Amino acid sequence: MATKKVALACSVCGSRNYTITANPSRTKRLEVNKFCKHCGQYTLHQETK
Numbered sequence: 001m002a003t004k005k006v007a008l009a010c011s012v013c014g015s016r017n018y019t020i021t022a023n024p025s026r027t028k029r030l031e032v033n034k035f036c037k038h039c040g041q042y043t044l045h046q047e048t049k
């Protein structure tokens with residue numbers, strides 16, 4: 001069984017800064033505040049497929 005990975009992309013500049021392991025039981029799109037080195041500040045990051 002392969003582990004599915006998804007990226008967390010900055011909602012401001014769109015760069016994919018983080019990669020996480022997808023949780024199959026979670027269907028909602030994950031949104032977390034993380035540091036974006038491109039923006040130089042904490043921004044909202046959204047899960048991408």
Ligand SMILES: [Zn+2]
Nearest residue numbers: 010013036039
């Ligand atoms: Zn950014």
